[in-house]
Amino acid sequence: MSHHSARHELNISKITEKYKGKTIEELFPNHSIIHNSMGFFMEISWHLSDMPCQLNLASTKKTLLNNLKSIERIGEITEKELMNRSMHAIPDLAHNLKYQHSAEKMIKLIRAKDYLTLSNKKNVYDIDVLFCFNPEELLFLDIETLGLYLAPIIMIGCGFFQKEGIVIQVLFARDLEEEIAICEHLRRHLLPNYKCFITYNGKSFDIPFLANRFLYFFEENPMIYTDEELYQTINTRFHHVDLYHNCRRQYKDEFSKFNLTAVEEGLLKRKRKNDVQGSFMNAYYRMYLRDRVKYSGLIKKCIEHNFQDIYSMPLILKKLIESKHPQSSI
Helix, strand or coil, rough: CHHHHHHHHHHHHHHHHHHHHHHHEEEEEEEEEECCCCEEEEEEEEEECCCCCCCCCHHHHHHHHHHHHHHHCCCHHHHHHHHHHHCCHHHHHHHHHCCCHHHHHHHHHHHCHHHHHCCCCCCCHHHHHHHHHHHHHHEEEEEEECCCCCCCEEEEEEEECCEHHHHHHHEEEECCHHHHHHHHHHHHHHHHHEEEEEEECCCCCHHHHHHHHHHHHCCCCCCCCCCCCCCCCCCCCEEEEEEHHHHHHHCCCCCCCCCHHHHHHHHHCCCCCCCCCCCHHHHHHHHHHHHHCCCHHHHHHHHHHHHHHHHHHHHHHHHHHHHCCCCCCC
């Protein structure tokens, strides 16, 4: 046994002893058992009224207005030339014969909050169109699975704003048969309430994975429109801000690593205590399935890990937004 494995076993022994004899339901008194047409699953909820995360989504409009490269036929060299002639923002092009028409079209899209069209414009980043949404329309998502492809989802972390603060929920499959009920709850009761996903590397993993599971269970994907090719599109219905790519672009000269825990430490100055490694979640869940009382403590740590992933996302988003320009008056 390697030194790493020995320390891993020691940690498991400590955790199992600490929570010995407790069921996962007993360890989370803030849980509910949710029932729908596909079965049951466990939902653990936290209502956070004191979380320091007031988002000024409107300020992202200024970022977009200052992005001359979002206008057709304007590249980096042309942008510099225009700025040298005191044209620093899209409204400044209103009297430029060459770019006037394109600038007016862009301003109309911004005023109309047409995020679908704006998102497809060149040099427009996903975070730049957040002014089109209210905070209550954002859904923070993070999934945990038993593998990388066509494997079951064992839990889904969700976060969303309400008037009294932020709600974080972890949807947990107490056995593999409960996954379908979680997916049903997500597509029927959560997704219809939101317009924009916020994830950390979700464009590469979480959202494609969810699309595959929806297709597996229901032969439909609620993240696309009904007239689209079912197996060729992952998500077109929801805007999607991927914090991972934004952090890599915004802080490329500040951090050497961009996994979520590294960004938490570097950007938020938060270091997790007694956190499980994501690479062990698969093994922990399988151990839990073998003995749900003995290893309930391991699943408690996995659920807390998922909670922490969601907790950090609004804080990271806030930092990214605040590093941009102040609110526009257009």
